[in-house]
Amino acid sequence: MMGEIKRILNICTECGICLEECDFLQKYCNSPKELAVNYLQDKFVNTPHIPYSCNMCTFCKSICPQGLDIGKMSLEMRQEMVQLGIGPLEQHASIKEAQEFYISDAFKVIIPSEDKNTKKIFFPGCSLSAYSPDIVIKTYEYLNEKLPGIGIMLGCCGGPAYLIGDQNTFKPISENLEYEVKKVGADQIIVACPFCYNVLKQHNPGLNPILIYTVLNEIGIPESKHESVIYNVHDPCTTRYEHEIPASVRSIIKKVGHSINEIPHSKEESHCCGMGGMVYAVDEELGKLRSKRTIDEADKDIVTYCATCRETLQGQGGHVIHVLDLIFNTELENALKMPPNTPELSTGNMKLLKKILTQEE
Structure with a gap:
């Protein structure tokens, strides 16, 4: 049996804490243990999109009293489904x-x-x-x-x-x-x-x-010519446990001459932008729900340091800019208004x- 599935089956107390913050779990199960049991029964043969609908953002792990990781379990499921010929799905053709x-x-x-x-x-x-x-x-x-x-x-x-x-x-x-x-x-x-x-x-x-x-x-940044602005910061979920990285980004923003108003879900508690785990390919509406959590919390223009996060949040109505824009782009207003790029x-x-x-x- 795969590692994280086994841990969830043996350790999950079905306390419900992770469900409060996870749109994926709310949609597809009443607990991570239920999800694991259902997978072991039939490998989601008739509903293969379910394991592919997790953002794999590790927020569940950060708030679980047992440190269980539904994203890791979902990845294990995906890997086995590929071996069994169930995955990847038709929706993944463009990826x-x-x-x-x-x-x-x-x-x-x-x-x-x-x-x-x-x-x-x-x-x-x-x-x-x-x-x-x-x-x-x-x-x-x-x-x-x-x-x-x-x-x-x-x-x-x-x-x-x-x-x-x-x-x-x-x-x-x-x-x-x-x-x-x-x-x-x-x-x-x-x-x-x-x-x-x-x-x-x-x-x-x-x-x-x-x-x-x-x-x-560490090496410093070029002198800024922009007026000082107050920004919110969206931390990519992949930096959740990398404390030095969010700190470095905030230091850069301040060195450029701007200030920060932290949103409730940032740093270790940051929400996924919605694109994590390639969820948009199989359940676009679920991805949008996650995007909306961050956008709704923001009361300022958002700075992020992931171009995918920038494009995803901007596409759902956010006003988002990349931190490298603050350093190297002289047209910040245009960057904030720029819609996501088409695939072409x-x-x-x-x-x-x-x-x-x-x-x-």
Whole structure:
């Protein structure tokens, strides 16, 4: 029996604490134990979307008296369902297609440092590259000013495949990424996406991953020319237990000259933006419910440090900006009003970014 399912079956007291904060549990069960029992009975053959409807945000774990993790259980279910041929689902076809693009030559590239003595690699990831090629370029240029021996890599950590339980696709992507980074001589990868950081920390610890926000807080940021604003902060759920990262982001916001009004659910108690676990693919309305929790709590414009969170919350009526916009974007008002990118525009942005970096015609 899979590890977290076994723990939930043996330890869950069905106290109901996790249900109060989880739209997924409220919709599909009366307790995590019930969910586990139902899965063991028939592997959700007739309702395979259920394990794929969990955001896997780990909020349940943070508030459970026993530290049980329904997201981990859901991932175990997904992985077994893939092995049994039940998953991934038809609704995941676009995710698989996007994953193929992220690791294709149309986007993927690694560029060593100019002096060919590469020590670190900047890895902006898929979502930030799709959101703003300009922000990626300016961030990389600034890192080049401050850190000798830094190169850049476009590509994917394998996250989409990992989240839908497709280990056979995820593992080669993960292994190839580590091989490519080490091949150019780098001993550390600087990551822009909190989810990429989470994946790399778990599966590629030899790359010594560190988030760009920790780095920028240490090396300093360019002088700001913006007027001071009070912001709310949305912390991506993948940083829930990474106390240094939310602290670094808040330090950067203040260094830029802004101040923060904390919303009730932030840092360790942050809600998922709604996109976690690729839930939107199988249950868009459930994803929207989670997005709405954060938007409804906000009384100011929101700063986040995940491009996927930015796009998701903005798409549900939030006023959201990426923290790197505060540093490198001179048109903040336009950024706050900018709607989420269409899939076509995201793909175009990623192709454009590679073209600029490689100086292709």
